[in-house]
Amino acid sequence: ALRQGVEFLVATPGRLLDHVQQKAVNLQQVEAFVLDEADRMLDMGFIPDVRRIMALLPKQRQNLLFSATLSADIRTLADSFLHDPVLVQVARLNTAAELVQHVAHPVRRERKRELLAYLVQSRDLRQVLVFTSTRIGANRLAYQLNRDGIHTSAIHGDKSQPERLQALADFKSGKVRVLVATDVAARGLDIEDLPHVVNFELPGVPEDYVHRIGRTGRAGASGEAISLVCAEEHERLDAIEKTIRLGIPRKIVPGFEPDLSVAPSMMSKPTGRRDPAPRGRRPRQGDRERDRLTRAAEGPKNVDPIFNSPYKPALATSVAVEPAPAQQAPRQVAALLCGLPKNK
Numbered sequence: 165a166l167r168q169g170v171e172f173l174v175a176t177p178g179r180l181l182d183h184v185q186q187k188a189v190n191l192q193q194v195e196a197f198v199l200d201e202a203d204r205m206l207d208m209g210f211i212p213d214v215r216r217i218m219a220l221l222p223k224q225r226q227n228l229l230f231s232a233t234l235s236a237d238i239r240t241l242a243d244s245f246l247h248d249p250v251l252v253q254v255a256r257l258n259t260a261a262e263l264v265q266h267v268a269h270p271v272r273r274e275r276k277r278e279l280l281a282y283l284v285q286s287r288d289l290r291q292v293l294v295f296t297s298t299r300i301g302a303n304r305l306a307y308q309l310n311r312d313g314i315h316t317s318a319i320h321g322d323k324s325q326p327e328r329l330q331a332l333a334d335f336k337s338g339k340v341r342v343l344v345a346t347d348v349a350a351r352g353l354d355i356e357d358l359p360h361v362v363n364f365e366l367p368g369v370p371e372d373y374v375h376r377i378g379r380t381g382r383a384g385a386s387g388e389a390i391s392l393v394c395a396e397e398h399e400r401l402d403a404i405e406k407t408i409r410l411g412i413p414r415k416i417v418p419g420f421e422p423d424l425s426v427a428p429s430m431m432s433k434p435t436g437r438r439d440p441a442p443r444g445r446r447p448r449q450g451d452r453e454r455d456r457l458t459r460a461a462e463g464p465k466n467v468d469p470i471f472n473s474p475y476k477p478a479l480a481t482s483v484a485v486e487p488a489p490a491q492q493a494p495r496q497v498a499a500l501l502c503g504l505p506k507n508k
Contacts (some may be wrong), residue, residue, distance in 0.1 A: 169193075177205070177213035184220060199245070202231040203238050203371070204351055211241065217246070235371070243351060261349065264381035266389045266412045268401060273394035277305060279420045280392065281312040284342060293355070294344045295376050296360040304343045305364060309342055316342040320349045340409035347372055353379060363391040366400040370407035393428045395423055 165175075166188045173180075173189070180286045183189040197218070205211060226245050229240050242249060271279050282291060299320040306314060306318035317340045318332035328349070334340040345353070347367065358380045367373055373451055380387025391412070393401050418421065 196226040268391045292360045318344040
């Protein structure tokens with residue numbers, strides 16, 4: 165079919181290069197080149213393959229680059245791929261959809277799975293997309309949730325394409341309530357009106373949070389982003405809030421209290437949309453005057469009198485010092501070295 169020619173060709177970089185080597189694809193007639201999820205390709209090391217593909221394309225063509233985030237690396241990549249590009253921005257960078265409700269449930273790490281099962285069953289949640297950091301973690305969580313009576317499937321890199329498609333079809337039809345996925349396996353997932361996204365483990369890169377929750381709250385629909393956060397992850401949560409400029413409310417679920425003695429700051433964050441903090445703001449005149457009056461009203465603090473005394477030079481005192489004994493020069497000694505004659 166490819167040799168006969170097609171109007172649109174969608175492929176991964178590596179697979180497309182395989183077809184080129186097999187002479188199943190001729191790219192000399194390409195009029196438009198689209199690079200989707202450029203930030204993901206950059207993170208996964210696909211850019212060298214993309215450059216090889218671009219070398220096979222005709223010079224006269226239209227290039228389009230799509231990215232959910234626009235980091236400095238992506239800007240550099242765009243400058244190398246595009247000529248005088250026009251930036252079309254449909255939303256502010258690294259921001260979540262306005263219709264997505266965020267909540268973070270502080271919990272002990274060892275009780276995350278129990279809390280997730282409790283939320284799904286007590287709230288009767290349907291179509292819950294859960295993100296884990298590893299493929300082993302996805303398999304383990306899916307197995308445990310199935311034992312809890314919650315129909316669950318997992319998709320990750322170790323699953324075959326038919327297995328992924330079947331799991332996704334069961335999830336969309338409602339046969340499966342929970343779909344556990346890794347960040348890589350979830351790329352390109354398009355689930356209409358997905359109501360719930362759960363971060364079973366917070367991502368190490370704050371921008372990945374934007375990717376994850378971007379699968380809910382689409383096209384005017386509302387959505388919910390739930391994060392199960394243990395004490396070791398509170399710094400990641402802080403980084404996410406700074407990235408999306410949004411305070412995520414914390415809510416402790418009764419019966420699943422965290423160990424706040426480890427990270428008490430987990431419950432002290434403000435909520436609501438944040439604006440970038442101004443840098444180098446100096447105190448206003450009114451603030452300085454108010455501080456001065458406050459200090460004057462408090463009166464002098466208890467200070468040792470010695471610190472208020474004027475400086476007085478110390479009186480010189482004579483100290484008898486015993487003269488050090490004179491060092492004698494080392495005596496020179498002559499020595500004669502001799503030995504036995506060698507045996508002939």
